[in-house]
Amino acid sequence: MKLTRQFFNRKTTKVARALLGKFLVRKIGDKILSGLIVETEAYQGFADKASHAHKGKTERNAVMFGPSGFSYIYLIYGMYNCFNITTEKENYPAAVLIRAVQPVQGLELIKKFRGTNKLENLCSGPGKFCQAFNLDRDLSGLDLTKSKKLWLEDRGFLVKPSQIKKAKRVGVDYAGLYKDKLWRFYLKDNKFVSKK
DNA sequence: CTCTGGATTAGCT
Protein backbone atom coordinates (compact mmCIF):
# COMPACT_ATOMS: atom_id res chain seq x y z
CA MET A 1 0.00 0.00 0.00
CA LYS A 2 1.08 3.53 -0.84
CA LEU A 3 2.31 5.71 2.02
CA THR A 4 -0.03 8.61 2.76
CA ARG A 5 0.33 12.11 4.15
CA GLN A 6 -0.11 11.06 7.77
CA PHE A 7 2.88 8.71 7.51
CA PHE A 8 5.15 11.68 6.77
CA ASN A 9 3.37 14.18 9.00
CA ARG A 10 5.20 13.06 12.16
CA LYS A 11 8.42 13.76 14.01
CA THR A 12 11.28 13.54 11.52
CA THR A 13 13.36 10.97 13.40
CA LYS A 14 10.27 8.79 13.65
CA VAL A 15 9.67 9.01 9.91
CA ALA A 16 13.35 8.34 9.18
CA ARG A 17 13.14 5.14 11.24
CA ALA A 18 9.78 4.10 9.80
CA LEU A 19 11.02 4.48 6.23
CA LEU A 20 13.51 1.64 6.69
CA GLY A 21 12.05 -1.42 4.99
CA LYS A 22 9.62 0.60 2.88
CA PHE A 23 9.84 0.61 -0.92
CA LEU A 24 10.66 3.56 -3.08
CA VAL A 25 9.03 3.20 -6.48
CA ARG A 26 9.94 5.09 -9.64
CA LYS A 27 8.09 4.93 -12.93
CA ILE A 28 9.88 5.89 -16.13
CA GLY A 29 7.73 5.45 -19.22
CA ASP A 30 6.32 1.95 -18.78
CA LYS A 31 9.27 0.74 -16.71
CA ILE A 32 9.16 0.35 -12.93
CA LEU A 33 12.22 0.72 -10.72
CA SER A 34 11.99 -0.02 -7.02
CA GLY A 35 14.19 -0.49 -4.01
CA LEU A 36 14.02 -1.27 -0.31
CA ILE A 37 15.10 1.68 1.82
CA VAL A 38 18.02 0.64 4.04
CA GLU A 39 19.53 3.95 5.21
CA THR A 40 18.11 7.40 6.06
CA GLU A 41 19.05 10.63 7.84
CA ALA A 42 16.90 13.24 9.60
CA TYR A 43 17.32 17.01 9.12
CA GLN A 44 14.97 19.02 11.24
CA GLY A 45 14.18 22.44 12.57
CA PHE A 46 15.88 25.82 12.60
CA ALA A 47 18.65 25.04 15.08
CA ASP A 48 20.09 22.09 13.15
CA LYS A 49 23.16 23.63 11.59
CA ALA A 50 23.50 20.73 9.15
CA SER A 51 20.09 21.49 7.64
CA HIS A 52 19.63 23.77 4.65
CA ALA A 53 16.77 25.41 6.55
CA HIS A 54 19.07 26.54 9.35
CA LYS A 55 19.53 29.98 7.79
CA GLY A 56 15.86 30.38 7.00
CA LYS A 57 13.65 29.97 3.97
CA THR A 58 15.18 30.43 0.53
CA GLU A 59 14.12 29.60 -2.99
CA ARG A 60 16.02 26.33 -2.88
CA ASN A 61 14.82 25.01 0.46
CA ALA A 62 11.25 26.37 0.36
CA VAL A 63 9.74 22.91 -0.06
CA MET A 64 11.16 21.93 3.36
CA PHE A 65 8.85 24.55 4.86
CA GLY A 66 5.80 23.18 3.05
CA PRO A 67 3.57 20.21 3.86
CA SER A 68 5.01 16.74 4.46
CA GLY A 69 5.34 14.04 1.82
CA PHE A 70 6.95 16.18 -0.89
CA SER A 71 10.28 15.59 -2.64
CA TYR A 72 13.21 17.90 -1.95
CA ILE A 73 16.07 17.31 -4.39
CA TYR A 74 19.16 19.50 -4.57
CA LEU A 75 22.57 19.56 -6.22
CA ILE A 76 25.48 18.68 -3.96
CA TYR A 77 29.21 19.22 -4.59
CA GLY A 78 28.39 20.57 -8.02
CA MET A 79 27.91 17.05 -9.42
CA TYR A 80 25.41 14.90 -7.56
CA ASN A 81 21.82 15.08 -6.40
CA CYS A 82 20.37 14.23 -3.00
CA PHE A 83 16.78 13.07 -2.55
CA ASN A 84 14.76 13.96 0.54
CA ILE A 85 11.17 13.61 1.67
CA THR A 86 9.64 16.46 3.65
CA THR A 87 8.16 15.75 7.07
CA GLU A 88 6.21 17.38 9.89
CA LYS A 89 3.73 20.23 9.78
CA GLU A 90 3.80 23.21 7.47
CA ASN A 91 6.27 25.99 8.35
CA TYR A 92 8.44 23.60 10.36
CA PRO A 93 11.37 22.86 8.01
CA ALA A 94 12.31 19.19 8.07
CA ALA A 95 13.10 16.30 5.76
CA VAL A 96 14.49 12.79 5.60
CA LEU A 97 17.44 12.12 3.29
CA ILE A 98 17.36 8.74 1.55
CA ARG A 99 20.99 7.61 1.77
CA ALA A 100 20.80 4.07 0.47
CA VAL A 101 18.43 1.58 -1.09
CA GLN A 102 18.59 -2.12 -1.91
CA PRO A 103 17.67 -2.32 -5.60
CA VAL A 104 14.79 -4.73 -6.29
CA GLN A 105 13.00 -4.02 -9.59
CA GLY A 106 14.37 -2.57 -12.80
CA LEU A 107 17.95 -3.75 -12.26
CA GLU A 108 18.80 -3.48 -15.93
CA LEU A 109 17.87 0.19 -16.16
CA ILE A 110 19.46 0.97 -12.79
CA LYS A 111 22.75 -0.56 -13.94
CA LYS A 112 22.57 1.45 -17.13
CA PHE A 113 21.99 4.75 -15.29
CA ARG A 114 24.86 3.98 -12.91
CA GLY A 115 27.29 2.62 -15.44
CA THR A 116 28.25 -0.33 -13.25
CA ASN A 117 27.01 -3.87 -12.61
CA LYS A 118 28.16 -4.40 -9.06
CA LEU A 119 24.98 -4.85 -7.03
CA GLU A 120 26.22 -3.35 -3.77
CA ASN A 121 27.56 -0.32 -5.58
CA LEU A 122 24.35 0.70 -7.35
CA CYS A 123 22.45 2.64 -4.67
CA SER A 124 24.73 2.66 -1.61
CA GLY A 125 24.91 6.43 -1.14
CA PRO A 126 22.63 9.44 -1.70
CA GLY A 127 24.32 10.51 -4.93
CA LYS A 128 24.49 6.96 -6.28
CA PHE A 129 20.84 6.35 -5.48
CA CYS A 130 19.71 9.47 -7.35
CA GLN A 131 21.77 8.43 -10.36
CA ALA A 132 20.39 4.88 -10.22
CA PHE A 133 16.77 6.05 -10.11
CA ASN A 134 17.33 8.95 -12.50
CA LEU A 135 16.27 11.59 -9.96
CA ASP A 136 17.26 15.18 -10.58
CA ARG A 137 16.14 18.62 -9.53
CA ASP A 138 13.29 18.65 -12.05
CA LEU A 139 11.54 16.21 -9.72
CA SER A 140 11.89 18.41 -6.63
CA GLY A 141 8.62 19.64 -5.12
CA LEU A 142 6.55 16.61 -6.21
CA ASP A 143 3.75 15.43 -3.96
CA LEU A 144 4.89 11.86 -3.32
CA THR A 145 1.43 10.84 -2.14
CA LYS A 146 -0.03 11.74 -5.55
CA SER A 147 2.77 11.52 -8.12
CA LYS A 148 2.66 8.91 -10.89
CA LYS A 149 6.45 9.06 -11.32
CA LEU A 150 7.67 8.60 -7.77
CA TRP A 151 6.08 7.30 -4.58
CA LEU A 152 6.59 5.14 -1.49
CA GLU A 153 4.98 1.82 -0.59
CA ASP A 154 4.63 -0.48 2.35
CA ARG A 155 4.91 -3.99 0.94
CA GLY A 156 4.79 -5.74 4.28
CA PHE A 157 8.54 -6.07 4.78
CA LEU A 158 8.91 -6.37 8.53
CA VAL A 159 11.68 -4.48 10.35
CA LYS A 160 12.18 -5.26 14.02
CA PRO A 161 13.34 -2.38 16.24
CA SER A 162 16.45 -4.47 17.07
CA GLN A 163 17.44 -4.40 13.39
CA ILE A 164 17.68 -0.60 13.33
CA LYS A 165 21.07 0.97 14.03
CA LYS A 166 21.64 4.63 14.93
CA ALA A 167 24.71 6.67 14.02
CA LYS A 168 26.04 10.17 13.44
CA ARG A 169 25.13 11.77 10.14
CA VAL A 170 27.69 11.74 7.35
CA GLY A 171 29.52 14.78 6.01
CA VAL A 172 28.30 17.35 8.54
CA ASP A 173 31.42 18.00 10.61
CA TYR A 174 30.85 21.74 10.25
CA ALA A 175 27.52 21.57 12.10
CA GLY A 176 28.77 22.39 15.61
CA LEU A 177 26.64 20.85 18.33
CA TYR A 178 24.50 19.13 15.75
CA LYS A 179 27.28 17.16 14.08
CA ASP A 180 27.12 14.42 16.71
CA LYS A 181 23.35 13.90 16.71
CA LEU A 182 22.46 10.26 16.12
CA TRP A 183 20.06 11.05 13.31
CA ARG A 184 21.30 8.50 10.80
CA PHE A 185 19.41 5.20 10.72
CA TYR A 186 20.20 2.01 8.84
CA LEU A 187 19.41 -1.68 8.75
CA LYS A 188 21.88 -3.77 10.71
CA ASP A 189 24.09 -6.08 8.63
CA ASN A 190 22.60 -4.93 5.35
CA LYS A 191 25.28 -4.82 2.68
CA PHE A 192 23.54 -2.08 0.71
CA VAL A 193 24.11 0.71 3.29
CA SER A 194 26.63 3.40 2.37
CA LYS A 195 29.21 2.51 5.01
CA LYS A 196 30.02 -0.59 7.04
C1' DC B 1 43.14 -2.87 2.11
C1' DT B 2 43.22 2.65 3.41
C1' DC B 3 44.02 7.44 2.31
C1' DT B 4 43.96 11.63 -0.57
C1' DG B 5 42.73 14.97 -3.93
C1' DG B 6 40.00 16.39 -7.86
C1' DA B 7 35.64 16.99 -10.27
C1' DT B 8 32.10 20.77 -10.87
C1' DT B 9 28.37 24.42 -9.91
C1' DA B 10 24.40 26.61 -7.40
C1' DG B 11 23.69 29.21 -3.55
C1' DC B 12 24.94 32.07 -0.17
C1' DT B 13 28.26 35.97 2.00
Next chain:
DNA sequence: GCTAATCCAGAGC
Protein backbone atom coordinates in the same frame (compact mmCIF):
# COMPACT_ATOMS: atom_id res chain seq x y z
C1' DG C 1 34.96 34.12 -3.45
C1' DC C 2 34.03 29.94 -0.77
C1' DT C 3 32.32 25.62 -0.03
C1' DA C 4 29.06 21.75 0.18
C1' DA C 5 23.80 16.23 3.44
C1' DT C 6 29.45 12.96 -2.53
C1' DC C 7 31.89 9.80 -5.42
C1' DC C 8 35.74 7.81 -7.74
C1' DA C 9 40.39 7.02 -9.34
C1' DG C 10 44.94 6.63 -8.20
C1' DA C 11 48.72 6.03 -4.95
C1' DG C 12 50.70 3.78 -1.26
C1' DC C 13 50.98 -0.06 2.04
